[in-house]
Amino acid sequence: MFNISIISSSVRINRNSHRVALYFKNFLEGNKLAAVEILDLKKYNFPLFDERLRYQKSPLASVLDFAARIKSSDGIIIVTPEYNGGYPASIKNATDLLYDEWYHKPVAISTVSDGKFGGTQVLTSLQFSLWKMRAWTIPAMFPVPNAADAFDENGHPAENQDPRKRTTNFINELFWCIEAKSRMENFKQNLK
Numbered sequence: 001m002f003n004i005s006i007i008s009s010s011v012r013i014n015r016n017s018h019r020v021a022l023y024f025k026n027f028l029e030g031n032k033l034a035a036v037e038i039l040d041l042k043k044y045n046f047p048l049f050d051e052r053l054r055y056q057k058s059p060l061a062s063v064l065d066f067a068a069r070i071k072s073s074d075g076i077i078i079v080t081p082e083y084n085g086g087y088p089a090s091i092k093n094a095t096d097l098l099y100d101e102w103y104h105k106p107v108a109i110s111t112v113s114d115g116k117f118g119g120t121q122v123l124t125s126l127q128f129s130l131w132k133m134r135a136w137t138i139p140a141m142f143p144v145p146n147a148a149d150a151f152d153e154n155g156h157p158a159e160n161q162d163p164r165k166r167t168t169n170f171i172n173e174l175f176w177c178i179e180a181k182s183r184m185e186n187f188k189q190n191l192k
């Protein structure tokens with residue numbers, strides 16, 4: 001079973017995108033697809049970035065914990081809201097702390113808004129930053145429009161929603177990438 005970490009990016013008071021993070025956790029655990037933990041940036045409450053972890057002389061325990069969890073995860077799901085056409089500072093503040101931990105890391109991005117377009121304008125800018133750090137962002141989208149109406153506070157879909165099919169497609173893309181990475185690592189070992 002894969003280990004999946006879900007980064008819940010919003011630190012806003014009364015945030016709604018956290019519902020989507022809870023939804024993915026419920027979905028993956030409920031279907032026995034993965035062992036899941038939520039890396040909640042509101043709980044981590046990192047100070048404003050002043051240097052990358054590898055150059056810090058006395059890093060915070062919370063930063064070391066975050067780095068270790070990213071490193072040991074087979075794949076990452078980032079749930080991010082859209083704020084004025086971009087992603088919130090909280091996710092940039094956290095992702096820039098790391099570098100080597102992102103190397104070949106399969107990452108799926110779910111964008112969230114309370115408007116109609118599900119935060120999709122965030123996608124390319126966040127993908128680009130992760131790509132610069134050599135993460136593998138998967139070519140699948142999971143936009144969530146009208147987040148507060150789509151999921152309740154525990155991450156359960158509203159009665160008029162049935163996101164199972166598109167969730168399966170999204171997760172399958174992430175798992176395909178994780179499996180491909182694992183096979184290539186075996187292949188590299190065979191070459192030695």
Ligand SMILES: Cc1cc2nc3c(=O)[nH]c(=O)nc-3n(C[C@H](O)[C@H](O)[C@H](O)COP(=O)(O)O)c2cc1C
Pocket residue numbers: 010011012014015016017018081082083084085086112113114115116117118119147148
């Ligand atoms: C500063 C700020 C800017 C926002 N800009 C947009 C926007 O450009 N488009 C949109 O659809 N929603 C926008 N929203 C609404 C968020 O998408 C909404 O709050 C959503 O629930 C996800 O963010 P949350 O997890 O912080 O609640 C904005 C919210 C904030 C706080």
